[in-house]
Amino acid sequence: xxxxxxxxxxxxxxxxxxxxxxxxxxxxxxxxxxxxxxxxxxxxxxxxxxxxxxxxxxxxxxxxxxxxxxxxxxxxxxxxxxxxxxxxxxxxxxxxxxxxxxxxxxxxxxxxxxxxxxxxxxxxxxxxxxxxxxxxxxxxxxxxxxxxxxxxxxxxxxxxxxxxxxxxxxxxxxxxxxxxxxxx
Amino acid sequence: xxxxxxxxxxxxxxxxxxxxxxxxxxxxxxxxxxxxxxxxxxxxxxxxxxxxxxxxxxxxxxxxxxxxxxxxxxxxxxxxxxxx
Numbered sequence: 001x002x003x004x005x006x007x008x009x010x011x012x013x014x015x016x017x018x019x020x021x022x023x024x025x026x027x028x029x030x031x032x033x034x035x036x037x038x039x040x041x042x043x044x045x046x047x048x049x050x051x052x053x054x055x056x057x058x059x060x061x062x063x064x065x066x067x068x069x070x071x072x073x074x075x076x077x078x079x080x081x082x083x084x085x086x087x088x089x090x091x092x093x094x095x096x097x098x099x100x101x102x103x104x105x106x107x108x109x110x111x112x113x114x115x116x117x118x119x120x121x122x123x124x125x126x127x128x129x130x131x132x133x134x135x136x137x138x139x140x141x142x143x144x145x146x147x148x149x150x151x152x153x154x155x156x157x158x159x160x161x162x163x164x165x166x167x168x169x170x171x172x173x174x175x176x177x178x179x180x181x182x183x184x
Numbered sequence: 185x186x187x188x189x190x191x192x193x194x195x196x197x198x199x200x201x202x203x204x205x206x207x208x209x210x211x212x213x214x215x216x217x218x219x220x221x222x223x224x225x226x227x228x229x230x231x232x233x234x235x236x237x238x239x240x241x242x243x244x245x246x247x248x249x250x251x252x253x254x255x256x257x258x259x260x261x262x263x264x265x266x267x268x
Contacts, residue, residue, distance in 0.1 A: 017222075021215065024214075024218060025215070028210065028215075029209035029210075032209055032210045033209070036204055037203075040201075042211065045210070046210050046211070049210060049214055050214050050221055051221075053214075053218045054218060054222065057222060115196060115200075119196075120199060120200040123197065123200035124200045124201050127200070127201060138197070139201075142194050142198065143197060143202075143203055144203050144204070167190065170190055170193040170194065171185050173193060174185065174189070
């Protein structure tokens, strides 16, 4: 079984499309789920899953079977999602962003009654204004509560750098909210 | 911002943007799309035109530039470390 998996990885590295399809079938769900956590948009997650596997295929010759496929695919997926976050942040107007995020926060589960819908909406909007690299770290580590080690591996940085990015994201978020008269 | 403030901000963030439910996979088979992309060999339309900058050569050029700046302005090292 182990040899079979190893064979598939070696065949993929040599550019075998059947081996690539096998890996796609095996990992597409995990890749899609990871991207959806970052983008919070199922349609974008589907397109970025395709983009990720295209990038994976393009880089097949650089793949090291000894390092495993899952982590490598996740790093590529994270980079594709980061590009998407940067692009959407640049492209979306404030009002569009506001509408999207307000729709997201319309029905929070187990929300603190002291935190009003307006505060949640403004927090979501301020979060959308953060730089993409801080936003992606905070999304994965704080909102999605993924292990920091996994977040660090996906972003290609150290755990300490993940903690720093999360800290900076929260500090910028608080500053933004304070400018709007909200004291978190 | 102290640890208490940090925890409060985390809580507020989780209340404002609850975790995504990712139980289900993609709503359709994406393999035909992947094959089409392989045939086309182009960058995705969902990504910006500058996505090709992700190439390894760009990382190398960026690193060389950074090392050059550090060599010229060694006092800027703490600033670079902060932004890593």
